[in-house]
Amino acid sequence: DAMVIQNPRYQVTQFGKPVTLSCSQTLNHNVMYWYQQKSSQAPKLLFHYYDKDFNNEADTPDNFQSRRPNTSFCFLDIRSPGLGDAAMYLCATSGGGAAVGETQYFGPGTRLLVL
Amino acid sequence: AQSVTQLGSHVSVSEGALVLLRCNYSSSVPPYLFWYVQYPNQGLQLLLKYTSAATLVKGINGFEAEFKKSETSFHLTKPSAHMSDAAEYFCAVGFQGAQKLVFGQGTRLTINP
Numbered sequence: 001d002a003m004v005i006q007n008p009r010y011q012v013t014q015f016g017k018p019v020t021l022s023c024s025q026t027l028n029h030n031v032m033y034w035y036q037q038k039s040s041q042a043p044k045l046l047f048h049y050y051d052k053d054f055n056n057e058a059d060t061p062d063n064f065q066s067r068r069p070n071t072s073f074c075f076l077d078i079r080s081p082g083l084g085d086a087a088m089y090l091c092a093t094s095g096g097g098a099a100v101g102e103t104q105y106f107g108p109g110t111r112l113l114v115l
Numbered sequence: 116a117q118s119v120t121q122l123g124s125h126v127s128v129s130e131g132a133l134v135l136l137r138c139n140y141s142s143s144v145p146p147y148l149f150w151y152v153q154y155p156n157q158g159l160q161l162l163l164k165y166t167s168a169a170t171l172v173k174g175i176n177g178f179e180a181e182f183k184k185s186e187t188s189f190h191l192t193k194p195s196a197h198m199s200d201a202a203e204y205f206c207a208v209g210f211q212g213a214q215k216l217v218f219g220q221g222t223r224l225t226i227n228p
Contacts, residue, residue, distance in 0.1 A: 033215075090158055090159070092159075101167075106151075107158050
């Protein structure tokens with residue numbers, strides 16, 4: 001089945017130690033998104049790629065970076081995780097932008113714990 | 116500003132009762148509207164979406180939603196709640212000219228036996 005895959009499902013890191021979360025998709029979608037979701041809150045968009053074009057949200061901290069080496073893979077790098085970065089990180093894909101009604105398909109998420 | 120409001124952060128109904136989750140948006144131009152469901156420790160799953168076809172949209176798991184332009188609403192309903200419907204529900208809106216979805220704050224649905 002075509003899907004969005006996130007690895008690992010749970011990630012424990014130490015305060016200040018760089019961590020990378022990965023996302024892959026078999027949908028061949030050209031848009032990939034990274035969201036941060038804290039407990040009992042809505043997902044918050046960090047950035048997205050439209051093909052190779054990177055679009056950063058204005059309030060995304062510089063501590064968060066992303067790479068998309070090819071259509072199928074996208075990575076979220078947190079350079080120096082703080083305790084406040086503990087959250088669920090969701091990857092999503094779509095065949096086009098939200099402005100044209102394209103559905104976003106979400107992965108299962110990676111829950112990050114910062115010790 | 117474009118916004119989405121879900122009335123009620125927590126809704127509790129009895130098994131077999133009607134489920135009604137409310138969503139209102141602010142826009143003069145009809146947007147694209149989505150309802151997603153999230154079970155604990157999982158990603159978001161699409162329930163249904165409105166893209167300017169029929170105003171009554173049927174989704175998975177017996178849910179449906181009606182787009183009412185005059186009320187700028189897209190409320191989610193299910194005639195008879197099941198225990199497995201307990202989850203967090205998010206209304207999301209794709210506004211014309213914007214590349215990202217705007218999410219409501221979510222409604223946690225609890226089903227009482």
